Amino acid sequence: MWWKGNSRGEFKVNSAYQLMDQTNRQTYSWPWKQIWRSKIPHKISCFIWLLAKEAALTQDNLKKRGITLCSSCFLCGEALETVNHLFLHCKYTQQLWRVFLNLKGISWTMPRKVSEALKSWEAAGVNAKDRNRWRIITASIWWTIWKERNSRCFESIENDVQKVKLNCILLLCFWCNQVYSNDTVSVIDVSCFRLNID
Numbered sequence: 001m002w003w004k005g006n007s008r009g010e011f012k013v014n015s016a017y018q019l020m021d022q023t024n025r026q027t028y029s030w031p032w033k034q035i036w037r038s039k040i041p042h043k044i045s046c047f048i049w050l051l052a053k054e055a056a057l058t059q060d061n062l063k064k065r066g067i068t069l070c071s072s073c074f075l076c077g078e079a080l081e082t083v084n085h086l087f088l089h090c091k092y093t094q095q096l097w098r099v100f101l102n103l104k105g106i107s108w109t110m111p112r113k114v115s116e117a118l119k120s121w122e123a124a125g126v127n128a129k130d131r132n133r134w135r136i137i138t139a140s141i142w143w144t145i146w147k148e149r150n151s152r153c154f155e156s157i158e159n160d161v162q163k164v165k166l167n168c169i170l171l172l173c174f175w176c177n178q179v180y181s182n183d184t185v186s187v188i189d190v191s192c193f194r195l196n197i198d
Ligand SMILES: [Zn+2]
Pocket: 073, 074, 075, 076, 077, 078, 079, 085, 086, 089, 090, 091, 092
């Protein structure tokens, strides 16, 4: 018998444990860094953690608790509202993603899940000069979408997508300004599409 987990081919419990640990590390890659090391308010990190766990109170999760608000997505009206639909695949939300993808000039395949999107977005920004600013983009999109969704759900107020895009960019600028007190990005820069996300 030959045990490949050990360089001498001998079976040992600790070599079996190390082999299992390596496998777990490869398959379980939770985006904790993208959630907790992002320079955003703590309550937003908690919100993103809920999204990554697919536990935010979207309609599919409310239904599991016996509460039904509406039968379809508040933004597009075309699909059941799940975390992954609302924050990744909704055609309304996709327009916000495209703002930043176009600014950066990259193509990006939308992952299936929020937890995968956090990792994939990090990889897409690997050449960004400022990783912190790059990470804040996902938070800005998701918080803006959640606010718009709640505005439609609870106040019956709908903003058109152009206004929501601007809200998202302004939120990004606001959070960046909290981190970089001498940040030069202003509303004028935004209108000229000059965000420091390179
Ligand atoms: Zn939708």
